[in-house]
Structure formats: structure tokens, C-alpha cells
Amino acid sequence: MARIPCSPDEVKPPSEGQLVKVENGRLVVPDNPIVVFIEGDGIGPEVVASAKAVIDAAVKKAYGGKRKIVWWEAAAGSKAMETCGELLPQATLEAIKTAKVALKGPLTTPVGSGYRSLNVAIRQALDLYANIRPVRYYGQPAPHKYADKVNFVIFRENTEDLYAGIEWQAGSEEARKLREFLKKEFGIELREDAGIGIKPISKFATQRLMRKALRWAIDHGNKIVTIMHKGNIMKYTEGAFMQWAYEVATTEFRDYVVTEQELYEKYGGQMPEGKILVNDRIADNMLQQIITRPWDYEVIVAPNVNGDYISDEANALVGGIGMAAGMNAGDYIAVAEPVHGTAPKYAGKDVANPTAEILSAVLLIGEHMGWKEVALIVEEAIRRAIRDKKVTQDLARHMPGVTPLKTSEYTQALIEYIESM
Numbered sequence: 033m034a035r036i037p038c039s040p041d042e043v044k045p046p047s048e049g050q051l052v053k054v055e056n057g058r059l060v061v062p063d064n065p066i067v068v069f070i071e072g073d074g075i076g077p078e079v080v081a082s083a084k085a086v087i088d089a090a091v092k093k094a095y096g097g098k099r100k101i102v103w104w105e106a107a108a109g110s111k112a113m114e115t116c117g118e119l120l121p122q123a124t125l126e127a128i129k130t131a132k133v134a135l136k137g138p139l140t141t142p143v144g145s146g147y148r149s150l151n152v153a154i155r156q157a158l159d160l161y162a163n164i165r166p167v168r169y170y171g172q173p174a175p176h177k178y179a180d181k182v183n184f185v186i187f188r189e190n191t192e193d194l195y196a197g198i199e200w201q202a203g204s205e206e207a208r209k210l211r212e213f214l215k216k217e218f219g220i221e222l223r224e225d226a227g228i229g230i231k232p233i234s235k236f237a238t239q240r241l242m243r244k245a246l247r248w249a250i251d252h253g254n255k256i257v258t259i260m261h262k263g264n265i266m267k268y269t270e271g272a273f274m275q276w277a278y279e280v281a282t283t284e285f286r287d288y289v290v291t292e293q294e295l296y297e298k299y300g301g302q303m304p305e306g307k308i309l310v311n312d313r314i315a316d317n318m319l320q321q322i323i324t325r326p327w328d329y330e331v332i333v334a335p336n337v338n339g340d341y342i343s344d345e346a347n348a349l350v351g352g353i354g355m356a357a358g359m360n361a362g363d364y365i366a367v368a369e370p371v372h373g374t375a376p377k378y379a380g381k382d383v384a385n386p387t388a389e390i391l392s393a394v395l396l397i398g399e400h401m402g403w404k405e406v407a408l409i410v411e412e413a414i415r416r417a418i419r420d421k422k423v424t425q426d427l428a429r430h431m432p433g434v435t436p437l438k439t440s441e442y443t444q445a446l447i448e449y450i451e452s453m
């Protein structure tokens with residue numbers, strides 16, 4: 033096994049595997065691809081181990097011995113601190129760039145002080161501009177009457193907006209300078225004790241996200257792509273996001289789409305066969321509508337902050353955080369990670385729900401790398417486990433009389449379902 037790289041000269045992919053490559057603008061995946069994994073903090077090591085084992089079983093089931101993933105460990109967070117003496121070694125980023133595909137566990141981020149989020153640092157360093165979060169129902173106990181109607185994929189912009197980290201602390205020299213500048217140049221007065229954040233949203237970042245969302249919609253036969261924004265209030269950031277997103281749809285994807293305006297002006301409200309409807313909704317309205325009319329939404333494209341809120345809400349509709357998968361993708365590089373964090377109270381106890389990490393791995397292997405059979409097998413195993421009430425405690429507590437399985441027992445149950453398919 034290759035050792036964990038700490039310095040860039042130690043970045044040596046395992047010799048048993050081959051690297052995923054880019055040829056003619058497309059990802060080329062060999063039969064024994066090298067996939068980086070980062071265990072992460074808290075429950076990370078347990079859920080990542082589970083995801084690897086389930087994926088390995090599904091790959092074996094799908095392709096016999098013809099295909100096999102070669103896992104390559106890199107470190108971030110506490111394990112990187114122990115092994116390499118720093119939280120995010122450059123070697124880890126190099127390993128991901130080399131392999132192009134990675135599965136990551138959650139990492140601890142201190143709130144309000146201390147170091148900045150390692151997750152955000154990884155996304156920014158590798159320009160993983162799209163955070164893709166599918167929200168699906170697998171039969172789990174869910175608070176929503178129409179949970180079975182929820183089937184969204186959220187494309188959240190990952191590099192800009194308030195999360196880009198351009199902010200200054202109240203009372204700092206930088207905040208003072210900025211206040212003075214705003215007063216002198218624009219006549220804007222801010223309170224002296226105000227922290228200040230800047231919200232940049234660019235045409236470039238908006239349009240590459242929209243492109244990815246529309247390609248996904250075309251590939252998956254989706255019928256609606258909705259742009260979520262607060263453009264009525266923030267005209268030049270969120271409003272521009274909407275306009276730029278529409279522009280991509282009506283220029284680069286002209287043959288595939290009909291906008292909501294065109295639907296009524298040109299088609300009398302009747303959607304033409306085979307086209308994708310592109311519409312937009314104001315963020316607050318939309319946060320209600322995915323509850324009242326979930327069937328009206330399929331692919332949702334949102335700036336960073338809106339995307340964060342709506343994906344957590346959407347996941348709550350179908351049973352919560354233990355099931356919520358995600359992937360950060362650039363043009364070619366992708367790092368899959370669950371939506372949840374390190375759940376410190378469950379760390380090391382073998383009780384966390386690994387499904388979110390497993391479904392994140394499914395996004396990476398099944399969608400990004402194109403091994404669709406693996407996705408079908410794993411998703412079916414999850415459906416069967418839930419049907420048979422073989423679930424971890426986060427779901428079992430909503431299922432009267434059901435004894436929860438440990439993380440390791442649930443993983444084993446999934447592997448048995450896979451082997452018996």
C-alpha cells in the first residue's frame with residue numbers, strides 16, 4: 033500500500049492502479065482506477081471505511097473481477113496533523129489533482145475563530161466550483177407527507193458569494209479602512225462595530241455552474257431546471273446570477289430548453305415535447321415551494337448561500353442528514369463528501385449512519401466516473417435495507433420497535449444485499 037503523502041515529492045500513486053485521465057475534454061476511467069480517500073475527523077473514519085467496503089462489493093458484483101478500485105489514502109484534519117504536522121498538506125491537494133477523483137470524510141471547522149474551513153480550502157484550491165447534492169427518497173422514515181415525491185438535484189455554486197470568505201472582523205484595521213472608503217467614495221455609513229462581508233457573484237462562475245446543471249438535466253432526462261435567487265433585493269449579485277444563468281440556457285443550450293416566459297408567450301402554456309423548462313424562483317418562495325409542491329422541482333441551480341439552505345431543507349424532507357450526499361466538482365476533478373459534519377458525539381462509537389458517505393461515493397463512482405451499474409446496485413441495497421428495517425439509530429428512532437444496527441452491522445447488511453443480487 034502507498035503511504036500517506038506528506039510532502040509533494042511523496043505523492044506517488046499506488047502501483048496496482050491506473051490514473052483517471054482527461055482525453056479530448058472527457059474523463060477516461062481505467063478498469064483499476066486510483067481513487068483518493070481522506071478519512072476526515074469525528075465519525076469520518078467509520079463512515080469512509082463503510083463507503084469503501086460497500087463500493088468495493090458493488091464493483092465486484094457489477095463487473096466480476098474485471099474492474100476494481102485502488103484506494104489511495106491522503107490526509108487532512110487531525111490525521112494530517114498527526115501524520116504530517118499540518119492540517120492540510122500540499123501533498124493532499126497534489127494527490128487529488130493527480131488522481132482527479134477523491135472520497136472525503138467530514139472535517140472539523142472551529143466556529144467564529146481559529147483556522148478557516150479545510151473543506152472550503154480544498155474546494156477553492158482545486159476550483160471545485162459545483163457542489164452537487166441529490167436529494168432522493170429511499171423509503172426511510174421522513175417527516176414529509178410527500179417525501180416519496182422528492183427527487184431533486186441541487187447545483188450549488190461553490191467558490192463565490194458570502195462563503196468566499198471575504199470578510200473582516202468588527203473593530204479590525206481592515207474593517208475601519210473599508211468603512212472609511214465606503215463613506216468617502218460612496219457616502220455609505222456603516223456602524224463602527226460592524227463586521228463586514230463581501231458577496232461577489234460573477235458571470236463566469238454562474239455560467240459554468242449553469243452549464244453543468246443543464247448537462248446533468250440533459251443526461252438524466254430531467255424536465256425542469258430552476259434558478260433560485262434573491263434578485264428582487266440583491267439585483268447585481270443574485271439578480272445577475274439569474275440573468276446570466278438564463279443566458280447560458282438560451283444561447284448554448286437553445287435546442288434543449290424553453291424558458292417559462294417562452295412557454296406562455298410562444299407555446300400557450302403547453303410544454304413542447306422533449307424540452308427542458310428553465311424557470312426561476314425567488315429564494316424565500318422557493319424554500320416554501322419545495323415543501324408544498326416538491327414535484328415541481330428537479331434540478332435546482334443556486335448561489336452558494338441559498339444552495340446551502342435549500343439543500344439542508346430538502347434533505348430534512350426525506351429524513352435528514354444521515355442520508356444527504358454531496359460532491360464538489362470542477363471540470364474534471366471531483367471530491368465527494370457527505371453534507372453532514374463530524375458528529376463528534378457519535379465519533380468512535382460505531383453508531384453513525386454511513387449512508388450519506390456511501391451515497392457520496394456513489395455520486396463519484398456512478399456519476400462522475402460513469403460506472404452507473406455500481407450506483408444502481410448500491411441504491412437498491414439501501415432501499416432493501418430500509419424496507420427490511422435494517423437501519424442505524426438515527427433512522428431506527430423514528431421506526432417504533434426497531435432495534436438499531438451499528439455502523440459496521442449496517443455496512444455488512446448492505447454488502448449481503450449486494451452479494452445476493
Ligand code: NAI
Pocket residue numbers: 075079137138139140141142151353354369370371372373374375376377378383384385386388426
Ligand atoms: P454535524 O453534521 O456533524 O451534526 C449535526 C447533527 O446530525 C448532530 O446531531 C449529529 O450527531 C447528527 N449527525 C451528523 N451526521 C450523522 C450521521 N452520519 N449519522 C447520524 N447522525 C449524524 O454538524 P455540526 O454538529 O454542526 O458540526 C460538527 C463539526 O463538523 C463542526 O466542526 C463542523 O464545522 C464540521 N462540519 C464539517 C463538514 C464537512 O466536512 N463538509 C460539514 C458540516 C460540518
